[in-house]
Amino acid sequence: MSVLLKLVNVTKQFGGLIAVDNLSMCVESGSIHSLIGPNGSGKTTTTNLIEGVYPVTSGRIYFGDVDITGKATHEIAGYGIGRTFQNIKLYNTMTAIENVMVGGHELAQLGLVASLFRVRELNREEKMLRQKAEELLNYVGLYETRDQYVKNLPYGKRKILEVARALMMNPKLLLLDEPAAGLNPSERTVFVNLLHRIHNDGRTLFLIEHNMDVVMNISEMITVINFGAKIAEGSATDVQNNPEVIKAYLGQRYKVKK
Amino acid sequence: MKKTVVALFGWILVLALVVLIFRFSNVYVQSIMNMLMYNIVLVLGLNFITGLTGQMNLGTVGMLALGAYAYGILTVTAGWNPWVALFAMFAVGFAVGRLLGYPSLRLKGFYLSLTTIGFSEIIRLLITNIEPLTGGTMGFSKVRRLSVWFYESQTKSDYFYILLAFVVIATVVANRIVNSKWGRSFKAVRDNSEAAEASGIDISKLKVMAFTLAAVYAAIGGAMYAGYNTYLNPSGFTLEYSQNYVAMLMIGGIGTVPGCIIGATIVTILPELLRGFADYYWIMFCTVCIVMAILVPDGLWPLIEKVFSRLRDFIQSHKSKVA
Numbered sequence: 001m002s003v004l005l006k007l008v009n010v011t012k013q014f015g016g017l018i019a020v021d022n023l024s025m026c027v028e029s030g031s032i033h034s035l036i037g038p039n040g041s042g043k044t045t046t047t048n049l050i051e052g053v054y055p056v057t058s059g060r061i062y063f064g065d066v067d068i069t070g071k072a073t074h075e076i077a078g079y080g081i082g083r084t085f086q087n088i089k090l091y092n093t094m095t096a097i098e099n100v101m102v103g104g105h106e107l108a109q110l111g112l113v114a115s116l117f118r119v120r121e122l123n124r125e126e127k128m129l130r131q132k133a134e135e136l137l138n139y140v141g142l143y144e145t146r147d148q149y150v151k152n153l154p155y156g157k158r159k160i161l162e163v164a165r166a167l168m169m170n171p172k173l174l175l176l177d178e179p180a181a182g183l184n185p186s187e188r189t190v191f192v193n194l195l196h197r198i199h200n201d202g203r204t205l206f207l208i209e210h211n212m213d214v215v216m217n218i219s220e221m222i223t224v225i226n227f228g229a230k231i232a233e234g235s236a237t238d239v240q241n242n243p244e245v246i247k248a249y250l251g252q253r254y255k256v257k258k
Numbered sequence: 259m260k261k262t263v264v265a266l267f268g269w270i271l272v273l274a275l276v277v278l279i280f281r282f283s284n285v286y287v288q289s290i291m292n293m294l295m296y297n298i299v300l301v302l303g304l305n306f307i308t309g310l311t312g313q314m315n316l317g318t319v320g321m322l323a324l325g326a327y328a329y330g331i332l333t334v335t336a337g338w339n340p341w342v343a344l345f346a347m348f349a350v351g352f353a354v355g356r357l358l359g360y361p362s363l364r365l366k367g368f369y370l371s372l373t374t375i376g377f378s379e380i381i382r383l384l385i386t387n388i389e390p391l392t393g394g395t396m397g398f399s400k401v402r403r404l405s406v407w408f409y410e411s412q413t414k415s416d417y418f419y420i421l422l423a424f425v426v427i428a429t430v431v432a433n434r435i436v437n438s439k440w441g442r443s444f445k446a447v448r449d450n451s452e453a454a455e456a457s458g459i460d461i462s463k464l465k466v467m468a469f470t471l472a473a474v475y476a477a478i479g480g481a482m483y484a485g486y487n488t489y490l491n492p493s494g495f496t497l498e499y500s501q502n503y504v505a506m507l508m509i510g511g512i513g514t515v516p517g518c519i520i521g522a523t524i525v526t527i528l529p530e531l532l533r534g535f536a537d538y539y540w541i542m543f544c545t546v547c548i549v550m551a552i553l554v555p556d557g558l559w560p561l562i563e564k565v566f567s568r569l570r571d572f573i574q575s576h577k578s579k580v581a
Contacts (some may be wrong), residue, residue, distance in 0.1 A: 051456060077458035085456075091449035093513070094442065101439070102446045106458040108439050112467060115438055116431055122438060129439065169458055 003062075004029040004173055004204050005050065005081075010059035012045055012228075019045040021228035022059070027173070027206055027221075032199055034207045034219040036239075038249050042228040043208045044086060047175050051083055052076045063173070078106055082166030083175040086208075088158050090150045096161055097146040100133040103168030107132070133168060140164045140194055156187035160194065173204045180211040192218060212250070216240070224249065273426065280418055288415040294526045295421035296482040301506045301518040302432040303475020308504065309512040310441060311468040312448030313362055314371045318503045320378025321354055321473050323495040325480020327385055327392055330490055333402040335391070340404045344481050351477035355470030362469060363462050378500060386492045397491040401484045417486050424482055428475065433515045435471070444468055445513065509550050511557025520558050 005027040012020040020042045027033045035043050048054050050061060052073045060069045068076050077083075082103075091099050108125040115122045137143045140160050145153060153161065159179065166174055179195070180188050192214055199205055199218075209215045215222065215236075222239045224232040226249065232242040239245050280291055300318055307315045328350045332343035358377060362370055385392045392398055403411060404420055411417040435441055446454040447461050455461055484490055502525055510521020532542045554561055 053452070072460070073455040074458050074460045077456055083456050085453065089450045089453035091446050091453070093449055094445060098442055102442050102454070102459075103457045105439060105443050105446075110439075112435065112440050112471075115440065116434055122434075126438065165453075165457065 002029045003027070004064060005206065006062040007046075007050070008060045008062070010046075010049060010061060011057045012042075012049055012054060013057045019228050020049065020225075023225065023228065023230055024059075025223050025230065025233065027204060029172075029204055030202065031220045032195070032205045032207065032218050033221045033223065034209055034215045035223050035225065036209060036215055036249065037225040041225050043225065044177060045228075046225070047083065047177050047208060050076075050175065051081065077169065077171075080170070080172035081175060082169055082171030082173070084159070084162040084166055084177060084179060086177040086181065088155075088162060090158055090162060090165070092149070092151045095147050095149055096142060096153065097130070097133050097137060099150055099161060100136055100164050100168050101129045103165040104129045104132060106169060133164075136164045136167055139167075139197075141190070156183050156190075159183065159187075160191065163194065163198075167198070167203075171203065173206060174198065176205065176207045176209075178208055178210060180209060180214045188214065269429075273422075276422070285415055288418065290526060290530055292415065292418050292421060292486050294523060295418065295425050296479045296486065297503075297506065297526050298425050298519055298522045299428045299479040299482060300476055300503055301510070301522045302428050302515065303472040303479065304503050304507055305432065305513065305515070305518050306435070306444065306475070307468045307472040309507050309514075309518070310436065310444035310448060311465060313465060313468070314367070314504075315358075315374045315469075315472065316371050316497070316500045316504065317358065317374030317376075317378040318472075318476055319495045319497065319500040320374070320381040321351070321358075321476030322480045322483060322499075323378070323381050323385060323492075324354055325350060325477030326484040326490055326495075327398065327480075328477070329481040329484045330398050330401045331391060334398075334400060340402050340485070344404065344478070347477040347481050348474055351474030352470055354477065355473030356466065358473065359466035359469030362465055375497060375500070378495070378497065382492050382495050385495070392490075392492075395492060397489055399489045401488045401490065403485045403488070414486070414488075421482050421486060424478065428478070429515060429519070432475075432518075436513070436515055440467075505547055507557075509547065509557060511559030511561075514557075514559045516562075517557050517559030520562075524558075 003026045007025050010023045052071050063079050137146050224245050232245045304318050307313050329343050332338045333340050443459050451461050506521035506525040511517025532539050535542050
């Protein structure tokens, strides 16, 4: 398997606070990789560094063969990294399908002026976007709610809608920041099934998650960080038995019984 | 498909109605309708930046003044053909849009509004003081009008038909943009710029684009204004007009093309209806604006749309009952 996302000695300092400390990790293509750690350990900062929301203090980030360090967020998204947010960020004045269609901004090629004159091409692009958005809504199971305004949707559906929007741009890598947070157990099952399906369709997933049920069940590889530094990496069982992880984060309860 | 046919029919009906009303009105009403024409174009432009992209622009009148004076100077002082001058307005609008758009990337909220107010005041003061070019407070007169080979306006009022043609084109263009992926992307920037960036949208580029669109619309509106009035004076470009354009947007329904037109109509006509109140006119006008902001915060068009969809549902349910 090839490496899809590679962080090399990435450090992020906010003034005197070291949020991410010399972190190196690889996300293999086609895997489900989770990043876990206690509150304030730098997980969300790491995603924001990958997405280019903050500049890194030092170190480099590679996506495939491309060095994406210091690139603008929209460029990085254009290389094929889709993301969802910890606290849902949807476009509240638009309907569900329109939200998903915005995700396809880069799929439609026509410029603003060109779209005024090339009527037929614009209509074709619009139809293409709508069709793809409908397919995706069907895929995630929100087809019935396509014409509803996002503000009227329940929390769980909004979380799923964010995934659909991210999928709209055909990402190779999907970054999910706490996807299961705030979901009830039945919604969580639906969500985990969806993640499995997305994974089976050949996408790489990178999760940040607090919910151990989700993490331990679906991850192929887990990286644990504490105070911004990596303290363990490996499969679910490896991580669960790592004394340092137990001390810093999991507690005795999660130790696998022999 | 059916929905677009209904919409098209609606537009044609409105257009025919407007022409009819104009045809059978006195000169006073006709002059208001002429004012309405360039107001609509300006609000449609403002809609891109303030309505869709959510950047409060209080400098519309500055853009309008630049367009009007540029058109005037080009047609009179430089002696250009009005049509060539009109095409030059695209360049003027483009330049102004870039000029205002780039600073707007670093400013948000109130600070951006203040900057745009500053911009329009600078323009007004420049116009007042560069007397050799603009005529200063004495004004700038005898601006030339546009004419086409089959139609030349004989009276001031008759210029309406040419202005109406502009409004139709401006509306069609605005409608296309609002309902395309660009309209959605503008709204995405307004609703949540972080998410828009993560969807691969370059928000800086989009904001500058929206500013440019607004400025091009305003410059064209300026050419319409100058052509209609044929006389320009800096006192016609004060801050209160910029506020009026925002009020039009707010009352009609932010982000929608029909909303812009409804808002422009109401705010253009309202002062005339309230003339009778004389000294108390401003109090009445502001009261109406505040009441509307409280009762219909989303503007009138969403309300009308809701009524229409209720009606449609009602008819459909009635039909199915019969069947």
